[in-house]
Amino acid sequence: MLDSTLGELQAALAARRVSSVELTRAFLERIQALNGALNAFITVDETMSLAQAREADQRLARGEAQPLTGIPVAHKDIFCTRELRTTCGSRMLEHYTSPYDAHVIEQFGRAGAVLLGKTNMDEFAMGSSNETSYFGPARNPWGRTLVPGGSSGGSAVAVAARMAPVATGTDTGGSIRQPAALTGVCGLKPTYGLVSRYGMVAFASSLDQGGPLARCASDLALMLNVMAGHDARDSTSLPRPKEDYACELGLSLKGLRIGLPKEYFGEGVDGGVLERVRAAIAWFEAQGARTVEIALPNTHLAVPVYYVLAPAEASSNLSRFDGVRYGHRATQFTDLADMYCRTRAEGFGAEVQRRILVGTYVLSHGYYDAYYLKAQKVRRLIARDFEAAFGRCDLIMGPTTPTTAFALGAKTDDPVQMYLNDIFTIPAPLAGLPALSVPCGFDARGLPVGLQVMGPHFAEAKMLGAAHQYQRATDWHRQLPKEAPL
């Protein structure tokens, strides 16, 4: 059961071969066995999860099954939940329980899912290795001395190690796709505006987007069907008619035009990564797809643009943490200003503080035009690169990350080295485009490699179709990480 797809779990529950309580208990036991070593979950409440599972079993018995009724789902600890605390990986919110559920949480509730727990993450989603979490890093099940990627590292580890069948994540500059690639699972960042940000703790609001992590693309489609949908409480939520993201899983690859950006296959990309990505693209060609060489000439500017815009938006969003209405408050202070300063120095970790300071600086008087406005202009150049490219191809493919998983501690001393790990995942959110990562093999050290598929706005169904066809012919996603034997 632990190794099953959502489709298989739905069938087993419908045929009464397994109950939701049995299924939920199996995953809770798996979490209990592995979480000490992998640290994928920050909060689990067995009593609450089993109570939800019992209710699901009653609904199943009454024939009232919704798409995910009885299926346990893990949520990144950035989605507000009334039932469990929401820490966002921060000391600031260590004891915070939200008075409301995020829209995404409501959607899973309506679909009948069981809340399995809240997963580990980089503090306020700021990080690419999970090492900025106040609760300690999640560890990569392919090697416990390796990072799982971030910021949705706990969700990726939970799915990779079969501690959850599927999980949610959020992606601002790669936080779903990069950990998916580094742990050998699938992850999708949808088009900006498809998934409501209501109740999703804000980092960089013009980029943040929720999305699913799963072991196969068809499960991503089922998850997105639940997550996507208009919500008036998020002013950037798009009023689009409901779509079935599984409708193109049978996609014919014949004549599909795949764009290969030369900037994604050059210097700085590991040989082992390139080899696996090229082999995957060759498979698509063998199925009748055509490759087109394209240029995304401003790719090298994506990281600097991102590290102006994201910190600027973060410095504004995180000003709400003032030790007055909720969250941490310092115990020692002299006056109100001192209380703010100490509360924020104690409550935020080093990386979050650094980004707030960078953001404060680039927005400050005299520097706004030179940094913030300049970055917004270059952002448009990057978006235009994609517009031009999608005139010549249907999908773009390349590596998700320049390297496979790196060692814990390897990049913590140099923020810029850490940031450059996201060079291929940052461009898509800047342009608001959907992008996914699908496992495409292992490097010489046996570590998973991710193939990134990017599409025009709202091309999710086609991208999932391409990934699904690839997974029908390969078994990379079925391999079990060596630190998580069944």
Next chain:
Amino acid sequence: MSLTQDQIRRIAQLARIAVPEDESGAVRERLNRVLGMIDQLQAVDTAGIEPMSHALDVVQPLRADAVTEADQRARFQSGAPAVEGGLYLVPKVLE
């Protein structure tokens, strides 16, 4: 450009984050590394390019100016560090 120690103090004050004196050198060094990377943008020709603030260039939707939320003050305040009589408590501001 490179930030001075004075600028770091000013930014930290604007951001309401206490940076201890003995850490401010390390904070400055790392911030300057990030700003050095960001400075690549200055060389880009962006003449005539409109700034892009939203990925899909959509217009903000409007809604009726009507109350849709019920009063949940007690519930919201249950997670506050210090409240009394329905009010949030902060250190004395006026003498």
